[in-house]
Amino acid sequence: MNSVLIIDDQPLYSEALASLVQNAFKSVNVVESTDSAEVMELIRNQPIDLVILDVVLGDRDGMRLAKNILATGYQGKILFISSRDYSSLSKAAFEMGAHGFLNKNEAKATIMDAVLSVTRGYSMFKATHNQSSGNVTLSNREAMVFHYLAQGYSNKKISEQLSLSAKTISTYKTRILKKYHAESVVELLNTLPQEECGSLCC
Numbered sequence: 001m002n003s004v005l006i007i008d009d010q011p012l013y014s015e016a017l018a019s020l021v022q023n024a025f026k027s028v029n030v031v032e033s034t035d036s037a038e039v040m041e042l043i044r045n046q047p048i049d050l051v052i053l054d055v056v057l058g059d060r061d062g063m064r065l066a067k068n069i070l071a072t073g074y075q076g077k078i079l080f081i082s083s084r085d086y087s088s089l090s091k092a093a094f095e096m097g098a099h100g101f102l103n104k105n106e107a108k109a110t111i112m113d114a115v116l117s118v119t120r121g122y123s124m125f126k127a128t129h130n131q132s133s134g135n136v137t138l139s140n141r142e143a144m145v146f147h148y149l150a151q152g153y154s155n156k157k158i159s160e161q162l163s164l165s166a167k168t169i170s171t172y173k174t175r176i177l178k179k180y181h182a183e184s185v186v187e188l189l190n191t192l193p194q195e196e197c198g199s200l201c202c
Helices: 011-024 036-045 062-071 087-096 108-119 140-150 155-162 166-179 185-191 194-201
Strands: 003-007 029-033 050-054 077-082 100-103 128-131 134-137
Touching: 003 011, 003 036, 011 029, 011 108, 029 036, 036 062, 050 062, 050 108, 062 077, 062 087, 077 087, 077 108, 087 100, 100 108, 108 140, 140 155, 140 166, 140 185, 155 166, 166 185
Parallel strands: 003 029, 003 050, 050 077, 077 100
Antiparallel strands: 128 134
């Protein structure tokens, strides 16, 4: 990854996020902007690999801006961030072709996990699925672990991907299975409808 564009109308948050990304990707060029016209100019004229933008940009609509970005034929990744943790926003982001939706209040480690996963080609969305037992909601970290489990990764391999201990991954795995009332990942994948698996398994 060579270039990241951060679009957020909160300067302190934007600067902090830029610093996190810069520290994680030493050679990456991080650009910050809040101006829609400037954003479109950057998208058209610079090789932006990842766009991180807020759903709400003052009185502007981040979703609409993302649609405009995609309309240019942009082939990079789009990761939404928001202080609003609404499943409807996450669903809308997924359906428009974005690659992730993250709450701004997540821990720094979780935010960077999501950024790293998106840059590696994965979609990262907080998942809420309807089951016979009611709604099942996974945290962003649980969704990340589930995603790797669905790809057949071992606990050890996932721990390496997320920079966590294998024991911690095992704990997340247990929580996920308990939420879905499943005895194993295989059972879960066999019983969870494909359309509900959605972004977790892509």
